[in-house]
Amino acid sequence: MPTGKCPGQDNQKLTVSLHPCPKCGYGVEMFSDELRIKCPKCKTEVVRETAPNCLQWCASARQCIGEERWKALFGDDGPAGREPVEK
Numbered sequence: 001m002p003t004g005k006c007p008g009q010d011n012q013k014l015t016v017s018l019h020p021c022p023k024c025g026y027g028v029e030m031f032s033d034e035l036r037i038k039c040p041k042c043k044t045e046v047v048r049e050t051a052p053n054c055l056q057w058c059a060s061a062r063q064c065i066g067e068e069r070w071k072a073l074f075g076d077d078g079p080a081g082r083e084p085v086e087k
């Protein structure tokens with residue numbers, strides 16, 4: 001994980017939502033800035049299906065979530081209508 005706080009989250013209240021573990025069905029609590037978390041029961045990785053809104057506009061989103069995840073969500077070019085930010 002990158003160090004430092006995502007600036008896209010600074011003015012947002014984090015919310016917690018329950019995501020059922022795909023393996024054991026346990027309700028895993030996931031904060032709104034988390035994309036994936038390990039199930040405390042069976043250690044299966046639970047992945048959020050939708051990205052936080054800040055990823056659509058935050059200039060640090062690409063670094064925040066990592067290149068691999070970014071491309072999985074948006075492809076190589078990033079969200080439509082926005083230039084990808086170079087490091």
Ligand SMILES: [Zn+2]
Pocket residue numbers: 021022023024025026039040041042043044
């Ligand atoms: Zn589980």
